[in-house]
Amino acid sequence: xxxxxxxxxxxxxxxxxxxxxxxxxxxxxxxxxxxxxxxxxxxxxxxxxxxxxxxxxxxxxxxxxxxxxxxxxxxxxxxxxxxxxxxxxxxxxxxxxxxxxxxxxxxxxxxxxxxxxxxxxxxxxxxxxxxxxxxxxxxxxxxxxxxxxxxxxxxxxxxxxxxxxxxxxxxxxxxxxxxxxxxxxxxxxxxxxxxxxxxxxxxxxxxxxxxxxxxxxxxxxxxxxxxxxxxxxxxxxxxxxxxxxxxxxxxxxxxxxxxxxxxxxxxxxxxxxxxxxxxxxxxxxxxxxxxxxxxxxxxxxxxxxxxxxxxxxxxxxxxxxxxxxxxxxxxxxxxxxxxxxxxxxxxxxxxxxxxxxxxxxxxxxxxxxxxxxxxxxxxxxxxxxxxxxxxxxxxxxxxxxxxxxxxxxxxxxx
Amino acid sequence: xxxxxxxxxxxxxxxxxxxxxxxxxxxxxxxxxxxxxxxxxxxxxxxxxxxxxxxxxxxxxxxxxxxxxxxxxxxxxxxxxxxxxxxxxxxxxxxxxxxxxxxxxxxxxx
Numbered sequence: 272x273x274x275x276x277x278x279x280x281x282x283x284x285x286x287x288x289x290x291x292x293x294x295x296x297x298x299x300x301x302x303x304x305x306x307x308x309x310x311x312x313x314x315x316x317x318x319x320x321x322x323x324x325x326x327x328x329x330x331x332x333x334x335x336x337x338x339x340x341x342x343x344x345x346x347x348x349x350x351x352x353x354x355x356x357x358x359x360x361x362x363x364x365x366x367x368x369x370x371x372x373x374x375x376x377x378x379x380x381x382x383x384x385x386x387x388x389x390x391x392x393x394x395x396x397x398x399x400x401x402x403x404x405x406x407x408x409x410x411x412x413x414x415x416x417x418x419x420x421x422x423x424x425x426x427x428x429x430x431x432x433x434x435x436x437x438x439x440x441x442x443x444x445x446x447x448x449x450x451x452x453x454x455x456x457x458x459x460x461x462x463x464x465x466x467x468x469x470x471x472x473x474x475x476x477x478x479x480x481x482x483x484x485x486x487x488x489x490x491x492x493x494x495x496x497x498x499x500x501x502x503x504x505x506x507x508x509x510x511x512x513x514x515x516x517x518x519x520x521x522x523x524x525x526x527x528x529x530x531x532x533x534x535x536x537x538x539x540x541x542x543x544x545x546x547x548x549x550x551x552x553x554x555x556x557x558x559x560x561x562x563x564x565x566x567x568x569x570x571x572x573x574x575x576x577x578x579x580x581x582x583x584x585x586x587x588x589x590x591x592x593x594x595x596x597x598x599x600x601x602x603x604x605x606x607x608x609x610x611x612x613x614x615x616x617x618x619x620x621x622x623x624x625x626x627x628x629x630x631x632x633x634x635x636x637x638x639x640x641x642x643x644x645x646x647x648x649x650x651x652x653x654x655x656x657x658x659x660x661x662x663x664x665x666x667x668x669x670x671x672x673x674x675x676x677x678x679x680x681x682x683x684x685x
Numbered sequence: 686x687x688x689x690x691x692x693x694x695x696x697x698x699x700x701x702x703x704x705x706x707x708x709x710x711x712x713x714x715x716x717x718x719x720x721x722x723x724x725x726x727x728x729x730x731x732x733x734x735x736x737x738x739x740x741x742x743x744x745x746x747x748x749x750x751x752x753x754x755x756x757x758x759x760x761x762x763x764x765x766x767x768x769x770x771x772x773x774x775x776x777x778x779x780x781x782x783x784x785x786x787x788x789x790x791x792x793x794x795x
Contacts, residue, residue, distance in 0.1 A: 390767055437789045438686050440766035448768075 274319045281327060282311055287406050289331055291378035294385075294441055296332075297339040300403070300431050306339035307331070313338075379404075380495050381441050387456040388439050395430040396459045398423050405484055415481050416466060456492070457504050457560065460485050464508050468515070469666070482512055499556020502547045507564035509544035510571055513537040525672040529576035541571045562591045581611035598630045606639050614643040634663035638673060645676070650684050687721060687790035688770040689761050693754035694783035699728060706778040707758075714762065719773055725758040754783055761790075 272280070286307065293303035310331045324330040386399040401412045409427065413420040433439065444452040467481025489505045517535040520526055548564040566587045573579040588604035601624055609617020621640045630636040641656035654677060661673045694701075707725065714720045734745040748755060760777060764770040767787070774785040 388767075390771070436791075437787075438766045440768055442768075444768075 274323065275315065277323060277327075278311065278314050278318065281314075281331070285328060285331075286311070287382075287404065288379060289328070289335065290403070291382040292332055293335050293339065294382065295378050296336050297343075298441075300434065302339050302342060303335075306335040306342060309338040309342075310335035376495050377443060379491075380443050383456055383492065384443060384452060385434060385439060385441055387452075387459045388434070389452070389455050390437065390439060391430050391433060393459075393462075395426050395433075396455070397462055398426045399430045400459050400488075401463065401484070402427050405488060407484070453496070453498070453500065457500065460488055460492070461504060461508075461560070463488075464511075468511055482508070482515070486512065499551040499554045500558040500560060503551040503556050503558055503561030503564050506544045506547035506551060507560050507567060509540045509547065510564055510567035513540035513544060513571065519668065523668060524675070525668040527672075528570065533574065536571070544568065545571055557590065557594075559591060559595050562587050562594070566591075579610070581607055585611050598624055598627050599633065602630060602633075602636055602639060609643055614646045618643045618647070632663065634660040634669070637663065641673075641676070645680060650680050654680055686766065686770075687761060687763050688767075688774075689759055689788045689790060690770070690774045690777060691756055691786040691788065692758040692760070692777060692779050692783065693786065694757040694779055695754050698779075698782040699755075699757065701782045702779040710776060710778050714760070714773060714776070719762045719764060719769075721761040721763055723758070723760040726756060729755045757783065 289310075290303055290307050293307055294300055297303050297306065313334060314327075314331065318324075383400065383404050386403050387396045391399065397416075398412055401407045401415075402409065407415075409424045410420050412418075413423045416423070443449075464482050464485035467483070467485065486505070486508050489501065489508060493501045493505055513536050514528075514531065516537065517531040517533070518526055526532075544564065545568045548561060548568045551561040552565060566584050569580050569584050569587075584607045585604065588600070588607050592600050592604055602621065605617050605620035605624060608620060618640065621636065621643065624630050625636060625640065637656045637660035641653045641660060644650075644653035644656060657673050657677045657680075661670060661677075664670055664673070704725075711720070711723055714723075729748045732746075732748045734747065734749050736743050736745070757779065760773075762770065762773055764773060767789070770787050770789075774780065774787050777785050779785070
């Protein structure tokens with residue numbers, strides 16, 4: 272490797288960690304970013320001439336820190352000279368952890384907790400996490416979420432302004448706050464995963480890059496914060512991910528779980544997911560993600576759809592409904608009940624749930640109802656519900672799937 | 686850093702929160718050293734909105750915007766950061782009936 276390649280490798284692999292530490296040392300996200308880039312630029316120029324320093328990592332952190340202090344001296348509008356010197360002195364005061372080991376894992380946790388702070392809007396949390404923690408460019412985030420680059424850029428700028436102006440602290444939440452704050456981090460990661468696994472709009476069934484990013488982020492989080500709910504989420508995502516290939520056919524059409532070729536499920540991911548969910552449940556992690564992962568693991572365990580232990584699945588849904596009493600969880604439970612006790616029992620539950628306005632606007636509620644009606648041979652009712660579902664979804668593969676089901680019903684009844 | 690915690694209540698809940706609760710909280714936050722000032726407001730019917738346009742003062746009866754929840758009072762508090770401000774805002778008794786907006790105080794740029 273030549274020097275340039277080494278610098279590029281350092282940037283790829285370590286720039287987020289360096290960045291996280293610089294935010295703590297410099298107290299400002301933008302300043303940390305700019306100073307880090309200064310340091311990398313300087314490395315590109317100096318290292319080929321003077322050789323690579325013994326500790327390239329520490330060199331980059333301390334160079335960036337001094338660059339940051341220079342920037343403050345040059346650019347910051349401060350009211351008095353005293354104050355300026357004071358700020359610069361406070362920042363340049365070398366703390367022991369900087370000289371010994373420049374990167375504290377806690378800095379990376381601080382970074383993710385600040386990006387997922389609940390005082391920021393959900394959209395902003397997602398964009399900021401992808402940008403600052405994962406290091407994606409604004410263009411990449413915009414592409415992934417099918418938004419325009421200026422929209423994402425503005426979202427990130429606003430979020431950073433709020434962090435600065437409202438003084439959102441760069442710290443790991445205290446033990447008492449941790450569960451709620453961690454929930455918000457996990458929610459952001461799961462949103463990113465789901466946008467990659469079943470995009471809310473667009474032509475593809477899945478967008479693997481986003482899901483990969485979410486999984487990578489969770490693995491990293493699990494190393495820093497080994498608690499059952501994090502391994503529960505990782506298990507859930509790995510188990511979903513194991514079915515990615517089987518979820519769409521060669522023509523890009525959606526294949527429902529019961530019709531998937533189980534031979535195409537990724538055994539490696541399934542095994543790891545199942546192991547993690549057992550571990551999570553065994554260590555008392557009966558949180559929402561671990562429970563959903565447990566349900567997914569039962570599917571992974573079944574040789575066919577009919578071979579599935581629906582009784583156990585309904586049992587896990589009963590627990591999940593208690594923890595997360597939302598209509599969507601109730602809907603999933605109803606589908607599991609239909610598989611265990613027959614379509615008629617499920618239909619009664621779903622019809623009850625469809626009284627709720629929230630579910631009336633949710634295409635999968637109508638699709639689930641249509642499916643049960645179809646299995647009962649109530650073709651007219653099924654067609655009406657498929658049409659409702661079709662009217663409510665923008666995702667093209669799902670639309671084709673629903674249209675196919677309708678065509679099949681129409682041709683069978685004529 | 687100073688934060689203004691604005692207490693919003695809907696008309697239905699305007700009198701739901703007992704004054705004694707608010708008084709007890711005010712004493713507690715005063716003792717903690719985080720309080721700068723706090724006041725409860727008269728109902729919105731007593732509000733007058735003042736605007737100056739082209740040098741002319743114009744008055745409107747009522748609050749600036751007729752929203753479902755109206756400004757009912759405020760606390761001006763001191764906190765090290767937003768997390769601490771949110772902690773104290775969540776303890777304000779009417780938070781149970783309405784909502785509290787937490788706004789950082791801006792230093793004038795002079």
